[in-house]
Amino acid sequence: MTVNCKRKIIGLKLIITVLTVSILFFTIKDRASAQGIQLIRIGLAEGIKNAVIGSSNSNNGIKITDLNSQLSFELNSGQTAVFVPNGNLIDFNGVCQQPGPFIITLQEENSNSFLSYQGKLYRGKLEVSLDKNGSLIVVNELPIEDYLCGVLPQEMLAWFPEEALKAQAVASRTYTYSNLNKHKNNNYNLCATTHCQVYGGAGVEDSRTNNAVYSTRGEVLTYNGTLISAFYHASSGGHTENSENVWSAALPYLKGVVDYDQAF
Numbered sequence: 001m002t003v004n005c006k007r008k009i010i011g012l013k014l015i016i017t018v019l020t021v022s023i024l025f026f027t028i029k030d031r032a033s034a035q036g037i038q039l040i041r042i043g044l045a046e047g048i049k050n051a052v053i054g055s056s057n058s059n060n061g062i063k064i065t066d067l068n069s070q071l072s073f074e075l076n077s078g079q080t081a082v083f084v085p086n087g088n089l090i091d092f093n094g095v096c097q098q099p100g101p102f103i104i105t106l107q108e109e110n111s112n113s114f115l116s117y118q119g120k121l122y123r124g125k126l127e128v129s130l131d132k133n134g135s136l137i138v139v140n141e142l143p144i145e146d147y148l149c150g151v152l153p154q155e156m157l158a159w160f161p162e163e164a165l166k167a168q169a170v171a172s173r174t175y176t177y178s179n180l181n182k183h184k185n186n187n188y189n190l191c192a193t194t195h196c197q198v199y200g201g202a203g204v205e206d207s208r209t210n211n212a213v214y215s216t217r218g219e220v221l222t223y224n225g226t227l228i229s230a231f232y233h234a235s236s237g238g239h240t241e242n243s244e245n246v247w248s249a250a251l252p253y254l255k256g257v258v259d260y261d262q263a264f
Contacts, residue, residue: 039124040144040176041188042199044117046137051128053104054080056121057113063105066098074107083128085136090128101129114202121203123150129187139188140201148172148213149205154198155232158206165212172197173213174220174230223253 045051055062058077065072073096075081081104084091090100104126106113114121117138124142131137148169152158156168175197180189182196192199221228229243229251236259243254 038143039141040147040180040190041127042140042142042147043183043186043188043191044122044126044138044140046131046186047133047135048138049085049135051083051117051136051138052080053083053126053128054078054116055106055113056116057106057110060110060113061107062115063107064092065103065105066092066096067101067103068098069096071096071098083136085130085134087134088130090130090136099130101127103127120201122201131186137186137188140192144173144176145213145217146202147199148176149210150199150201151197152209152213153204153206154200156209158208162208162212165209166216168232169209169212169216170219170221171230171232173216173218174227175232177220178227178229223251228253 053062054075055077061074061076061079062081063072063074064081073092081102082093083102086097088099089097090102091097092102104115106115114123115126116122117126122140122142123146124140127137127139127141129137129139151172152165152169155172156165158165160168176190179196182190190196190199221230231254238260239256239258241256242250244250245256
């Protein structure tokens, strides 16, 4: 989702949208459990020639497991794992060459430790694998609600009103479930950029946006029992558009309306 200098308008726009479709809206609790979907795979990078992964906590190391050979390695705190493609294999710290994928987790799971990659912090686990061109793909696998905690402050400012943050949480969650197959050919669900939703990992989390995610846990927008296409934006230019004038399908819940964001 595109974010620009006018993204402060999202809160008002989302509230208007939720009110507009309120007669179509109902909450599905624990949808992840009901669908058997508890984890999501987020593509952080692909087509790269090296990946350096460590731990954010000086008292907590990392564990690397090669899924092909089932070999496991542990690195002490302060040490990093360096992955480099080598033909059809992945070289890990010069001590192991396997086709992968390699799974990286913390030695001890606790609230004060995160995995570190490219200067960002991540919950869950990281996976390094080869793409079809012999370059690396880095994927973050984690619970969906934890993923949303890394999305919300990227798509809406954390100091926005509480109800606006909750509206964004519901929209982002709905978008997530509606697009789980968007990158299936890449062996992950969504990417971390504006092509899907901007995801910044654990390092961008804020207590206010986290509260909005967890207080709406499992809530999504539906129409006739089906998840809607929950598009959202930073600025509409004063008026939204009917879905059929942008995409091919005419959706009854995506009709153009006057948007007052230009008054800000």
